Amino acid sequence: MDKDMDGRFERLEKGIDNMVNALVKNNPSDKVAEDLLAAEAELSRGLKLLETHQNNYARIQQLRQETSLLDTQIKDIASSLWNMRKELKAIPTTTKPPDGSKHEFTTAELLAYARRISRNTLPPPGVTNGVDLSTSQPSTQPPDPEDSFRLQTQPSQTQTPNTSINLSFNGTVSTPGPISAPTPNMTTNNNDTQHTTTQLPPSQPPTKATAEARLPLHLKPAVDATHDATFLPWPSEAHIRQGGLAAIQRLVDAGIDPRGYDPAEEERKRKAEEQAKKEAEERARQERDAAERRMREERERMARERERARQMEGAGAGGGGGAERRDSVAIGGGAARKPKQFTFLGGDDDDDDEEDED
Template identity: 40%
Template sequence: MDKQIDARFDRVERALGSLTDSIAKYNPSIAQAHDYIAADEELHKGLEELQIHQTNHYRLEQLRAATASLDTQIKDTLRLLANTRKELSNAPATVFPDGPHYDIQYDQLLNYARIISRTTIPPAAAVAALQAQTDLQTNVDVSGLETAATTPGIVGTPAATPNGVQSVPGGATPAPAQAAHPMDPAAQGSAADAERHLPGHIVDHIRSTVQTQFVPWPNEDNVRHGSLASMAILMEKGIDPENYDPEAEKLRKEREEQERREAEERERVEREERERRLREEQARQRAELARQREKENAEGWRRQSVSAGGNPPASSPVGEKKQFMFTSLDDDDDDDD
């Protein structure tokens, strides 16, 4: 790497020396300027490669240190494993009794689990309480309809009743929605008998779930929004859910985005700097060429003015100039005479 950098520095030095010599001789060459620009760009690339090389070297040093640390950890783990194996080999064996020593036999437990269904219904007491609650609600509705009284209607504009319901002319007055009715003694007795056989929290639960659909497993929407669906999506993307950390992944993406923006900003600054240098170099070359051209024109005019006393020269270093020129000051004196 040092030899490559030295070679590129030598190339820049040679190109700069050639360009300086050509400028000093008043004969600048565009090819030498391009050669100098190319050498400078190669030097910049070499410096970038040197930076990458130094970064890789530092990374290799870190990896060597990590390798040494992991080797030490592996040796310690193997040593601990050997000691643990020795201790396990020297430990006395536990003798278990031949007879059963559990309160529940595993075959009985498996047999009980085999007959359990996914749609297991509540016990008979809960079913009886639910049926009694349904009968009670039906009896209340029927008794409410039977006790509703009809009143003769008054011809004319319908009047509002005290409970807020307008009466229909010539019809029956509707039964109030929240009217209190006496409960059927038989229904009251059956409900009380059902509630007597069940605990209070079960009765409250049954009353809250009357006329509702019972589903013993979560619906599809809950499954799609659960952790299992998220783990399935991660596995489809090839990500191990066990070692996946959303916060770390978010921080990693933010860090990569910031590094990308910083790299783009550095590239933009470097590109603008190169363009600025190129524009300055081109402006300097144009100014140098303009000065050289003016100098050559002035030299040609001087030669023409010096040789104007004799025959006009056959050729001019800058070409023929079809313009009026004073040959000498004596001609003005002759015109005045």
């Protein structure tokens, strides 16, 4: 740009020089004047161009400034982003829990299992396995009347969390189970006993208590069902002896291969056979009975016919035969108090004999 401008200035100066020379020589010419004019016009154009150039340059400077400003901004943002990312990465993340249920079982299943194992994990009320629980029992709760009552009447029965005197009396201790279950029961029973002791003659628990209180000390264990009872958190020897493995051992001892042998199945088979045998016997008996009955009926019929024939005969012959018949009837009846038809049979036999004798 500077060179361009220098050239224009030179041209103008040259034009001016030429003009001055021409004027000095007093020989002005149009051409020189026109050249000067053209040079001047050229210069002013150049100046305008220079102005534009300067403007543009200023604009460029401004834009550069803006750019650098924005650049620093970007850098700031980038660095803050980087910092932020670093911070985010530094945060300890928890692993995302797997989709669906967290556990492989439902609450209901869990509760059912807890209920099932409760009788094997918690001793029944009153069973202490010889451990003295009363000494270290936390006494945060104020002792209520029921408590002192229990401690007085049952010195050997120390309190466990879900011990309920009423439960132990009723003997329904099969499921010590969820603590929440017996609690409401216990409270209602407490109310009951309080009511009855104030208003009515003592109902069941108090009478029992007085009976126990009257017993001499050495006899108390005898009426305490939980005395000497132990609780084992594993299958007892008796359990093991009643189990399937023991049953198999018995089979082996008896010389039976337990593989594929099912006592229940065998028992069923045996029963079925017995049943079949019984039925066969029953059928045979019925048939025999029927045959006997037929025979008896036949004989009766024959006896009746003979009787009739003899009566007709006797009516013709006289009273001798009648006395004989009475005798025979008496013998037959007195012999074994048989049913009537046997009487006839006996008479019949006698008659036959007599007839034979006759």
